[in-house]
Amino acid sequence: MSIRQHGFTRTTLAHSVLSLPEPHFEPLSDSAVTTLFGEGDTARRTLINAWLDEGIVHIRTAALVSNVKDALLARLEYNVPALDYLTEAFALVASPGLGIPPLDLRPAVQHAASIADEACRVAGDTSIGPSWYTKRATLAAIYTAAELHQLASPQTAPGFLGSLFDSASDMQSVLSEAENSRSMLPRAGQRLPKVLVYFDTILQAGKCNSKRRAMGPVSVRAMNSLSV
Amino acid sequence: MTRGLKPPRLSLSPRLLHSLVQRPGPSSAYLDPNMSPDVSTCSTPNDLSPSRRKVLEAALRVDQAGEVAANYIYQGQLAVLRRDPETAALIQDMWAQERKHLAVMNKLQVQHQIRPTALWEVAKVAGFGLGAMTALMGKEAAMACTEAVETAIGEHYDDQLKDLQGSTHPSIVLLRNVIREFRDDELEHLDTAVENNSQRAPAHALLSSVVGIGCNIAIELCKRI
DSSP states (O other): OHHHHHOSSHHHHHHHGGGSSSOOSSOOOHHHHHHHHOSTHHHHHHHHHHHHHHHHHHHHHOTTOOSHHHHHHHHHHHHGGGHHHHHHHHHHHTSOTTOSSSOOOHHHHHHHHHHHHHHHHHTTOOOOTHHHHHHHHHHHHHHHHHHHHHHHOGGGHHHHHHHHHHHHHHHHHHHHHHHHHHHTSOOSSOOOOHHHHHHHHHHHHTOOHHHHHHHOSOOHHHHHHOOO | OOOOOOOOOOOOOHHHHHHHSOOOOTTHHHHOTTSOOOHHHHOOOSOOOHHHHHHHHHHHHHHHHHHHHHHHHHHHHHHHHTTSHHHHHHHHHHHHHHHHHHHHHHHHHHHTTOOOOTTHHHHHHHHHHHHHHHHHTOHHHHHHHHHHHHHHHHHHHHHHHHHTTTOOOHHHHHHHHHHHHHHHHHHHHHHHHHHTTGGGSTTHHHHHHHHHHHHHHHHHHHHHO
């Protein structure tokens, strides 16, 4: 509630004691906020990190979350009350206190990675080995794109997230069909450029219309001259 | 007409023979489809301190990586020695046990929500390369490689048992029993390797040192990466 009124500021920290189960009778003084949470922007970073950690708990406890898409939608929904202040909050977290380096991308990567990991956990993911990493990297990228979209256009963010998931699953099915086609290639006596199989699969899948438009009229001789 | 001498039979240690006969161990909680899941196989402790949680994560990560490498070591050895039926049969039996270990480690990774090692593919390639290279030096060298790797893994599992002491959560109690079972399996492989003339391998001491040091470096890397 306090964040909605005052943003990620020291004022919010000062007023937070008014919301305790046994509320304080007045907001904290600035020196008390410094003692408890650090001075200057350090206190604001502490507040932002605590709010982000609470976002992870929100994914775990949100109702009707059974798959990764629902988990990421729940996390986007958690952003809504604080949307007006999020851009500045992310900028603050990405700016180290000492000014060197001028921009630190690690908190942003950590933020997306922890959300992706929690979404996988909630959905009961059983990936092992390298697929553990690829799944989480994909989800982190999808969430980062959706969150950036939400900062610019909050109403269309859930739809945008859905379209990203649809694109990801389309690409996955195209790649797996291409892999299946490759494995069915005849072994000896017949040389087919691998790229022909990929193009054929993509065209037949009928899901990548943009590729068909980009290719235009490509002759069979031109395709046969390619070899990968 | 003189009869040709029969080649010496490869010997299986009584412990390996006994282990190859199906006997339920603690790992059957993960492998036996007839056993119903319970809190020891489906939950992870929530009350671990951050340092104890890090110890658990590092332990399971490196155990899983070690089983991946062990599987590929035997696969590499079999790729070279498959034409020797008795050696091939021995390697197949030990490989079958390692496959069982890896299946359990994969379930433990999911149960305790552990990040697997980023060096998964490196472990596969390095394991296969080590197994194939030592097998190319001869079957005694392959057995020496097995002896060195199983020695390092056996010591490593012993250290983990000490690190995991103290917690009474059912999943950690089961984990300790599983590690104890796997340690005993690895020591059986070590005995089998010794009984099959690993110590007659060329430059046995040097080979064992190099493989042992490599294993210890890999263990330290996989704990962290």
